[in-house]
Amino acid sequence: DVKVTQSxxxxxxxxxxxxxxxxxxxxxxxxxxxxxxxxxxGLRLIYxxxxxxxxxxxxxxxxxxxxxxxxxxxxxxxxxxxxxxxSMYLCASSWQGAKNIQYFGAGTRLSVL
Amino acid sequence: GNSVTQMEGPVTLSEEAxxxxxxxxxxxxxxxxxxxxxYPGEGLQLLLKATKADDKGSNKGFEATYRKETTSFxxxxxxxxxxxxxxxxxxxxxxxGGFKTIFGAGTRLFVKA
Numbered sequence: 001d002v003k004v005t006q007s008x009x010x011x012x013x014x015x016x017x018x019x020x021x022x023x024x025x026x027x028x029x030x031x032x033x034x035x036x037x038x039x040x041x042g043l044r045l046i047y048x049x050x051x052x053x054x055x056x057x058x059x060x061x062x063x064x065x066x067x068x069x070x071x072x073x074x075x076x077x078x079x080x081x082x083x084x085x086x087s088m089y090l091c092a093s094s095w096q097g098a099k100n101i102q103y104f105g106a107g108t109r110l111s112v113l
Numbered sequence: 114g115n116s117v118t119q120m121e122g123p124v125t126l127s128e129e130a131x132x133x134x135x136x137x138x139x140x141x142x143x144x145x146x147x148x149x150x151x152y153p154g155e156g157l158q159l160l161l162k163a164t165k166a167d168d169k170g171s172n173k174g175f176e177a178t179y180r181k182e183t184t185s186f187x188x189x190x191x192x193x194x195x196x197x198x199x200x201x202x203x204x205x206x207x208x209x210g211g212f213k214t215i216f217g218a219g220t221r222l223f224v225k226a
Contacts, residue, residue: 004156035216042117042202042218043157090156100145100206100214104156 003027004105006091012111019078021108023091029103030096032074034058034066037088037107049074081112115140119203119217126193127225134188134220136177136203144207146170146179146186151200151219160188160201193224 007022025032031050035043035058045058047066055066063085067075074093078085088109092102120135138146145164149157161170166181175190186203203217 040218043216045213092157100147101159101162102157102214104149104158106154106156 004091004093004103006089006105006108008108009106010109010111012113013078013081014113015082017078017081017112019081019110019112021076021078021089021091021110023074023076023105024072025074025093025103026072027093027095027103028071029093030071031094032068033092033094033102034064034074034076035090035092036060037090043090046076081110083112086110086112115144115205115207115213115215117203117205117215117217119201119220122200122219122221123223124220125223125225128195129192130224132188132190132193132197132222134201134203134222136186136188136217138184138186138203138205140184140205140207142207144205146177147204147206147214148175148177148186148188149202149204149216151202153199157202193222195224195226198222198224 004025033048034046044060049055049068065077088107090107091105094102116139118137147162148160150160151157161172163170163179169178177186177188200219200221202219206214
C-alpha cells in the first residue's frame with residue numbers, strides 16, 4: 001500500500017514564526033501536492049511538484065513556498081505564519097502513469113495564534 | 114474554468130437507509146470523475162472513479178455513474194452502515210498541460226444506529 005506520511009498531526013505556532021510541514025511518500029511517486037482544507041471550501045491546491053527540484057503554483061500560493069530536494073519528500077514552508085493560515089494541510093502524491101489518482105496523508109492541523 | 118458542486122451537508126441517515134449525494138460538474142473537455150472519502154482523523158482515500166461517459170464506478174457497495182448529458186456523478190449506496198460515517202468529496206481531473214484535480218466542498222454523512 002502507498003504510504004504518505006506527514007510529520008505532525010497537530011501544530012501550534014505563533015504569528016510571524018517560520019513553519020515547516022514535511023511530507024514523505026514511500027512509493028517512488030513522481031508527483032506531490034500540498035492542499036489546505038477548510039470547512040465549506042473543500043481542498044484548495046497550494047503548490048505541486050512533478051519532479052525533484054521542480055515546483056508549480058497552485059490556486060492559493062500566496063504566503064507559502066515549497067521545497068523538493070529528494071523525490072520522496074515535499075516540504076511546505078510558511079515564511080511568516082499568520083492567523084489566516086490556520087487550517088488543515090493535506091499532502092498527496094500520485095504516480096506518473098496514473099496522474100489523476102492521488103494518495104493522501106492524514107493531514108496536519110495547524111493553529112496560528 | 115472547471116468546477117465541482119456537491120450537495121451541502123450534513124446528511125444524517127439511519128442505518129440501512131438509501132444514500133444519495135449529488136454532484137455536478139463543469140468542464141471544458143472530457144474529465145475523469147472521482148469520489149474520495151475521508152474518515153475521521155484520516156486523509157482522503159479514493160472510493161471510486163469513472164473515466165468516460167456512461168462508466169459506472171463501484172466499490173464497497175457505493176456506485177456512481179458518469180452522466181455527460183446532465184454533467185453529474187451522483188454517489189449512491191443502497192444500505193448505509195454506521196461505519197460509512199465520513200466526509201465524501203466529489204472531484205474531477207482533466208489534462209490541461211498537466212493533470213489538475215478539482216475537489217468539491219465535501220459532504221459530511223452521519224449514520225445513526
